Amino acid sequence: MKQQRSEIAIRIEDITKIYGEGRGKVIALQDVSIDIPENEFFTLLGPSGCGKTTLLRLIAGFEHPTKGKIHLYGKDITAYPPYKRKVNTVFQNYALFPHMTVAENIAFGLEMLGKPKKETDETVNEMLTLVKMEDLKNRQISQISGGQQQRVALARALAPKPRVLLLDEPLSALDQKLRKEMQIELKRLQSETGITFVFVTHDQEEALTMSNRIAVLNSGKVLQIGTPREIYKQPSERFVADFIGETNFLKAEILGCANGVASLTLPSGKTVETNVQKGFSPEGTVNIVIRPEHATVVEDPAESLLQGRLINAVYFGTDMRYHIELESGETFTVRIQNNPDDKTSTQFLGTEVCIGLHKNAVQILKD
Amino acid sequence: MRPDNTTNHEVGLPISEVIKTASKKQEQRRWLLLSPALILLLLAASGPLLIVLVYSFLTPGDYSGVIWELSLDGWIQVIWQRDIFTGSIALSDAHLRILLRSIKLSFLTTILTLIMGFPTAYFIATRSKKRRSLWLFLITIPFWTNLLIRTFAIMEVVRNEGILNALLLALNVIDQPIQILYTDFAILAGMLYVFLPLMVLPIYSSMERFDFNLVEAGYDLYATRWRTMRRIILPIIRPGIVAGSILVFVPSLGAYVTPRILGGGKSMMLGNLIELQFGQGNNWPLGASLSFFLLALTMIFLLLYVRLTSKSAKSHV
Ligand SMILES: Nc1ncnc2c1ncn2[C@@H]1O[C@H](COP(=O)(O)OP(=O)(O)O)[C@@H](O)[C@H]1O
Numbered sequence: 001m002k003q004q005r006s007e008i009a010i011r012i013e014d015i016t017k018i019y020g021e022g023r024g025k026v027i028a029l030q031d032v033s034i035d036i037p038e039n040e041f042f043t044l045l046g047p048s049g050c051g052k053t054t055l056l057r058l059i060a061g062f063e064h065p066t067k068g069k070i071h072l073y074g075k076d077i078t079a080y081p082p083y084k085r086k087v088n089t090v091f092q093n094y095a096l097f098p099h100m101t102v103a104e105n106i107a108f109g110l111e112m113l114g115k116p117k118k119e120t121d122e123t124v125n126e127m128l129t130l131v132k133m134e135d136l137k138n139r140q141i142s143q144i145s146g147g148q149q150q151r152v153a154l155a156r157a158l159a160p161k162p163r164v165l166l167l168d169e170p171l172s173a174l175d176q177k178l179r180k181e182m183q184i185e186l187k188r189l190q191s192e193t194g195i196t197f198v199f200v201t202h203d204q205e206e207a208l209t210m211s212n213r214i215a216v217l218n219s220g221k222v223l224q225i226g227t228p229r230e231i232y233k234q235p236s237e238r239f240v241a242d243f244i245g246e247t248n249f250l251k252a253e254i255l256g257c258a259n260g261v262a263s264l265t266l267p268s269g270k271t272v273e274t275n276v277q278k279g280f281s282p283e284g285t286v287n288i289v290i291r292p293e294h295a296t297v298v299e300d301p302a303e304s305l306l307q308g309r310l311i312n313a314v315y316f317g318t319d320m321r322y323h324i325e326l327e328s329g330e331t332f333t334v335r336i337q338n339n340p341d342d343k344t345s346t347q348f349l350g351t352e353v354c355i356g357l358h359k360n361a362v363q364i365l366k367d
Numbered sequence: 368m369r370p371d372n373t374t375n376h377e378v379g380l381p382i383s384e385v386i387k388t389a390s391k392k393q394e395q396r397r398w399l400l401l402s403p404a405l406i407l408l409l410l411a412a413s414g415p416l417l418i419v420l421v422y423s424f425l426t427p428g429d430y431s432g433v434i435w436e437l438s439l440d441g442w443i444q445v446i447w448q449r450d451i452f453t454g455s456i457a458l459s460d461a462h463l464r465i466l467l468r469s470i471k472l473s474f475l476t477t478i479l480t481l482i483m484g485f486p487t488a489y490f491i492a493t494r495s496k497k498r499r500s501l502w503l504f505l506i507t508i509p510f511w512t513n514l515l516i517r518t519f520a521i522m523e524v525v526r527n528e529g530i531l532n533a534l535l536l537a538l539n540v541i542d543q544p545i546q547i548l549y550t551d552f553a554i555l556a557g558m559l560y561v562f563l564p565l566m567v568l569p570i571y572s573s574m575e576r577f578d579f580n581l582v583e584a585g586y587d588l589y590a591t592r593w594r595t596m597r598r599i600i601l602p603i604i605r606p607g608i609v610a611g612s613i614l615v616f617v618p619s620l621g622a623y624v625t626p627r628i629l630g631g632g633k634s635m636m637l638g639n640l641i642e643l644q645f646g647q648g649n650n651w652p653l654g655a656s657l658s659f660f661l662l663a664l665t666m667i668f669l670l671l672y673v674r675l676t677s678k679s680a681k682s683h684v
Pocket residue numbers: 019020026027028046047048049050051052053054055
């Protein structure tokens with residue numbers, strides 16, 4: 001985790017974006033504030049239509065905010081046209097210039113910045129090496145594959161050495177295998193160039209594996225910002241917990257809360273303690289989440305925190321998923337890693353099982 | 368057939384030969400498909416053209432038609448005239464003026480329709496799908512009325528007692544009706560009106576296929592509006608501009624109806640001059656020579672234009 005204080009590359013300050021007017025208006029973003037430090041791989045994650053592209057387009061300058069400000073390294077760029085902002089975009093459909101070669105595409109931004117020919121040529125070659133496309137520099141865009149176009153789009157956007165690179169679902173058009181390759185490639189490019197990346201995706205796994213930090217968006221609002229670990233382990237709202245990974249939702253009664261530890265009563269009547277975030281003191285009836293892999297099936301009834309009847313056991317290769325119907329009627333999923341000697345567990349179907357929980361498995365939601 | 372993919376033993380031919388024969392057959396079938404159009408072209412275009420070519424080398428008949436007597440007079444008279452009394456030859460002012468007017472007006476028509484048509488096409492192409500068809504529909508409405516009627520309507524507007532002059536008089540902008548009808552300006556206005564859709568439609572069709580994300584990509588890579596237009600939009604939609612310019616320039620050079628009505632006898636263009644020779648002028652060989660001259664002129668301009676535009680496209684990239 002980063003310790004040194006780094007400069008803020010992008011500051012999004014209280015941005016609201018409304019498309020259209022009157023009855024047809026759409027609130028695409030509402031009171032969004034995000035600080036993105038220099039040299040970070042920052043991801044905007046959310047379902048389709050939540051406003052990710054809109055936020056990226058506001059940073060690039062293709063749209064203007066209805067309210068709020070955007071700062072680039074401390075400078076207010078809200079009123080700047082796109083060609084005056086030192087940020088570059090990798091478009092979702094690549095948007096490569098079809099009448100130019102690979103090298104001409106990459107050189108375009110440098111030419112527009114008025115760089116001398118020699119410097120431009122050097123940078124183009126450097127970029128071609130960076131994305132491993134040296135052999136195809138004189139190809140026409142129509143003569144290269146989708147994956148290669150993706151690389152050219154990246155090289156073209158990186159060539160002018162922008163202060164921030166914006167990427168709008170750049171991998172969504174690639175097939176699974178290529179996608180995994182490009183994920184690694186993107187991580188490498190980010191650390192090699194040191195350029196701040198703002199990456200948009202609706203794929204939670206992609207977000208978790210690639211990012212330094214993630215902002216989860218829904219319906220134009222930022223729900224939570226944090227590292228992948230924080231987002232996964234301590235989702236603050238139901239939507240975040242549900243959108244990222246698998247999870248069990250239950251209700252619980254708070255007994256008390258002190259020094260960042262809350263004790264609560266589970267639906268089974270058993271009591272557990274769990275950490276809560278600073279400044280959050282839940283009370284009364286709350287919603288809690290428990291990740292399936294943070295629970296386990298125990299033999300000893302004394303260790304049991306929840307009980308139920310095993311209704312289904314699904315083999316997933318790396319692990320087993322047990323679906324257990326709790327006494328309260330909800331279905332609870334437990335996920336247990338398989339080992340070499342695992343045997344079929346179908347003979348236990350219909351029997352009563354006891355569920356144990358790892359320490360801090362219970363996460364209290366704010367909503 | 369044996370499942371052998373290298374040699375066809377039954378006919379003893381290597382597969383590549385078999386494929387060649389097959390494609391030859393396909394080729395023949397293609398020609399067969401083309402033949403109706405080809406025959407029509409031969410009969411309707413080449414035949415008459417040949418007749419006109421032959422006529423251009425004959426002698427005018429006394430009242431009309433031609434006498435079968437070889438003469439180069441038709442060709443000479445395209446830009447020269449023979450003095451009736453002395454028989455000496457001098458450049459024909461009248462013909463040269465008509466020629467220059469034709470070229471000038473066609474150029475102006477092409478350039479002005481381009482200047483007006485380009486933003487129009489851009490406007491339509493950037494509307495929503497539904498709106499686009501509405502605008503295209505509006506653009507094509509003039510085609511529904513006969514050209515003659517539309518041209519007479521323009522005449523009504525611009526003539527001395529017409530609406531335009533009446534309006535200007537009423538507003539005290541002028542105190543004498545201005546002569547618009549039978550001037551080059553009237554012809555130009557009429558041609559602009561007639562040819563504008565022919566410029567808009569091809570440009571629109573190449574713009575419709577244009578990916579407007581490329582404009583944003585241009586802005587994103589530090590290109591100003593003007594440079595995005597010059598370096599990205601123009602080169603990509605160039606085929607539409609070339610097509611539109613040809614579609615406007617070629618028929619304007621040979622325009623007949625518009626200059627006939629709006630130019631009267633005073634402002635003639637090549638088309639009217641040709642018609643004159645086959646009618647009142649009674650000089651078919653000259654008419655035929657002028658026709659061929661017009662054809663050659665058109666070809667030269669087309670070649671120049673295509674040469675010019677493809678070269679400039681290369682130097683841009
Ligand atoms: N140009 C636009 N005009 C009107 N509404 C728009 C426009 N662009 C986006 N929207 C709306 O704004 C919302 C957010 O869109 P977007 O930012 O594209 O979401 P995402 O990229 O997360 O899928 C959606 O409801 C979308 O329909």
